[in-house]
Amino acid sequence: MQNVLVVGATGEQGKAQVRELLSANYRVKIMSRQPSPSQFPGTVETVCGDLLIPSSLTNALEGVDTVFLNLPSASFISPDVVLEGFANFLSAAEQIHPDRVVFNASLYVSDQLEGHVAHDTRYRIIQALQSSSIRTTTVCPVIFMENLLQPWALPDLLLRNVLNYPHATQLPVSWISLVDVAKIMVALAKDERAVGKKYIIGGPQALCGAETAAALGRAWGREIRFESRPLENFTRQMGDLFGGNDALMSQRIEHDLMQVYRWYNERSPSPFTVDLSDLLEHYFAPMTTVQQWATSRNPFPVQ
Numbered sequence: 001m002q003n004v005l006v007v008g009a010t011g012e013q014g015k016a017q018v019r020e021l022l023s024a025n026y027r028v029k030i031m032s033r034q035p036s037p038s039q040f041p042g043t044v045e046t047v048c049g050d051l052l053i054p055s056s057l058t059n060a061l062e063g064v065d066t067v068f069l070n071l072p073s074a075s076f077i078s079p080d081v082v083l084e085g086f087a088n089f090l091s092a093a094e095q096i097h098p099d100r101v102v103f104n105a106s107l108y109v110s111d112q113l114e115g116h117v118a119h120d121t122r123y124r125i126i127q128a129l130q131s132s133s134i135r136t137t138t139v140c141p142v143i144f145m146e147n148l149l150q151p152w153a154l155p156d157l158l159l160r161n162v163l164n165y166p167h168a169t170q171l172p173v174s175w176i177s178l179v180d181v182a183k184i185m186v187a188l189a190k191d192e193r194a195v196g197k198k199y200i201i202g203g204p205q206a207l208c209g210a211e212t213a214a215a216l217g218r219a220w221g222r223e224i225r226f227e228s229r230p231l232e233n234f235t236r237q238m239g240d241l242f243g244g245n246d247a248l249m250s251q252r253i254e255h256d257l258m259q260v261y262r263w264y265n266e267r268s269p270s271p272f273t274v275d276l277s278d279l280l281e282h283y284f285a286p287m288t289t290v291q292q293w294a295t296s297r298n299p300f301p302v303q
């Protein structure tokens with residue numbers, strides 16, 4: 001692996017991958033519909049490309065041996081659009097034939113259809129990748145630490161010192177940082193043993209809500225409590241946040257997230273709980289804990 005194209009590099013997940021690749025001295029190219037070189041160091045090559053414009057993809061893939069593929073979530077845009085963009089990418093990749101495509105599914109994906117839009121869209125993508133002529137590896141990070149400071153969680157932290165999240169009280173959750181996801185992707189991209197495999201990945205701890213809140217509190221020097229947020233309240237806010245003025249889209253987001261979060265909370269074992277012992281034994285240095293991650297991300301004003 002020497003020359004890496006990051007598709008979806010302008011999102012937070014892609015940005016973390018670009019930074020990790022640069023720190024490991026790889027040559028990096030990014031594809032964006034509206035590339036802005038100022039977002040990245042001058043050593044990063046930027047190329048204009050759109051997954052919905054097939055003719056733009058060949059140029060983006062030229063000269064790279066590895067692709068880190070990030071796709072939008074079918075929770076928030078039409079799954080047909082996601083699948084169309086992916087099909088265009090796969091067709092171009094099978095023409096250019098990079099040595100490896102590492103797909104970041106961005107969520108837990110089981111080995112079967114589950115009846116949830118975002119999950120099943122990812123499942124179909126993974127099946128298509130594994131059936132293609134491309135050498136692929138998939139990572140499925142179960143939930144990101146960065147979500148803890150997003151608009152659906154941050155206000156309650158700042159105003160009430162409460163982590164108000166839609167997880168069952170005793171649900172063990174393996175929060176993982178975007179940096180660790182990127183490190184895992186880089187390591188797997190170099191390993192022949194990872195070809196054709198799917199990895200469910202999470203962080204080094206499986207913490208229930210109170211334990212997660214306590215870890216944040218230790219990092220920020222204050223008491224943080226956990227409250228299990230009612231799903232109806234959470235999904236309504238997410239529909240408003242991501243549906244904008246489109247009432248039908250807001251309703252679909254609310255409905256889909258209600259289904260999937262019930263599944264997350266009620267399935268045993270939970271998709272949010274990951275045992276990484278085998279993977280860590282072969283690949284990685286110690287991963288970031290919630291407290292370590294939060295220490296450098298204090299959202300409270302300095303006293």
